[in-house]
Amino acid sequence: MYDPRDQLMVSDPDGHVEKLLALLYEGGRTVSQLADELSLPVQDVLGAVESFDAERLLEDGERLGRLDATEAERYFSNLAFFESFGTLARSREDLQRRLSESHVLVLGTGGLNSNTIPHLSGLGVGRMTLVDRDTVDVRNFARQYLYRWEDLGARKVERAAAWVRSFDPAIEVQAIDTGIESAEQLAELIDRTRPDVVASGIDQPKEIDLWVNAACVRHGVPFVRGGITVTKGIVWSVAPGVSACRGCVPADPSPNRATGPGSSAPNGSQPSTG
Template sequence: MRPQLKGLSWERAGDRLRLVYDPRDQFLLADPDGSVEKLLTLLDEGGRTVEELADVLAADVADVRAAVEALDAHGLVEDGDRLGGLDPDEAERHFSNLAFFESFATLDRSREDLRRRLRASHVLVLGTGGLNSTVIPHLAGLGVGRLTLLDRDQVDPRNFARQYLYRWDDLGARKVTRAAEWVRAFDPAIEVDTIDTSIDGPDGLAELVGRTRPDVVAAGIDQPGDVDLWVNQACVRHGVPFVRGGFLVTTGAVWSVDPGISACRACIPADPVDVTAYTDPDEKTLNAISAMRLHLSRPQHNRGIGPVVGLLGSYAAFEVLRYLTRFEPPAHAGRPLVLDFANGCLANHPDEWQRNPACAVCGGR
């Protein structure tokens, strides 16, 4: 291991050093004899082991190791031995991705390690319209190595309010075919498989997840009505995380399921208007059930516009990224992020799903 300083700046403030990597944070370190600044200078140069650093500094190896570990705990160093292994063309293509991952790199996990994880990853994308028409370009931009795209529809004029994968000349074409062509044209290094079919039951979906063996499922389909429960069941059975986003009139949500860790979709009432699914519901819950029942009594219309699906799709793609790299824990696992499009796009986590030990899908896992 050869610890290397990240893009850190520092200045002397009396007998202390002010360190800044991210402007949101700063560190003030006591350095009356200048030894800390000498260590930072050597780490900035890189290429030395802890033992070699101690030799140059004429310091105890244990003290230098403790100092490096303290810097690592604050996300200020990574292992230089884990850098420089990417092909120059790949490093150039992913210049910005690598710069982003630098912020989350450690001595145990470099920015290039995170890039390699994405290259080796496979995402099953259920639906290439609506939400996922934003998710797919983000996954392609990140350089996810393999995408399996599923859709059953053709391109029609209504799609153009929000689905920018397609062009007017694509009217009448199969969506999944055009989406795959877009990805291949964007980055030929990405492997793309297509499945032009509908989801018609839980068994078929479970077979699909088991056969394709993705690392994550990005779910963006809402028909038939029970499809979320089918995806949930298939993914929990096979231990595959899945990410879902959607919206209702002026409220959007993004949530995910981390099998065996978070609550799953089956842990909460499946039918939003079934009052018997709630134990001793209070007045607020009863009123919410009544409002949903009235709303669902009328035909539903797709109100998705570009900014709406763009926001939701970006949040969903970020959650997929968390699962693929684990650069940070999933943010919305059993904890839906709710966006209020009638209130300045305010985003919060108002509720958290509780794991049900007796859940027929995830109980006991």
């Protein structure tokens, strides 16, 4: 297996599996051709191929080689990673193409998402909508590496969008300089931008996680939430219709603590995970 922690043990008393694996590694054969070379029934070979595919060990050669030379070089490391998740129905290149066709709505370009945005850009996400209301401040430089000293006083969301365009001009990016003041405003934003995923990194107001949850569940949009609570990082996600949602948790699970990841709790107490 690709992950050295995993092993796939296969019984092969007559050596047919080893021969099949060697032919699959060479590639370029149909199931019928494999069966002919192994002198085995087509259904037996098909069953073996389906088993290997279920373990994500096979890709369809016709679904590879469709990226041009520049794209293949640009996404070289991504493709090496996606190989572990490729199947006959969806190759590593299909996975990369899906990213290039995706739109992420990034709520907040501060402590969390100033680090998330470069990773999304490196992955090759094709479109981003960035939302923030703050300016670059001296205190940001402890952990917001997206910004430069010359950006002091500039609008964060504009500088973040400029960074993305400079990093990869192929990425379409929109900057929205605003705060989130109500559930209705957030719902309208998601309805208007129609993202595939929401990356939420806003801490205030304290109801923000419930607002994001309600809007995303209503529109069927998955979202990811992350933050830091003093000494530990927290990340959780909601896939509407698949996972539980934030609405399942009491609005204020611990009355003496802040509810959002990354929130500043009074008197040194740790914020709850939400």
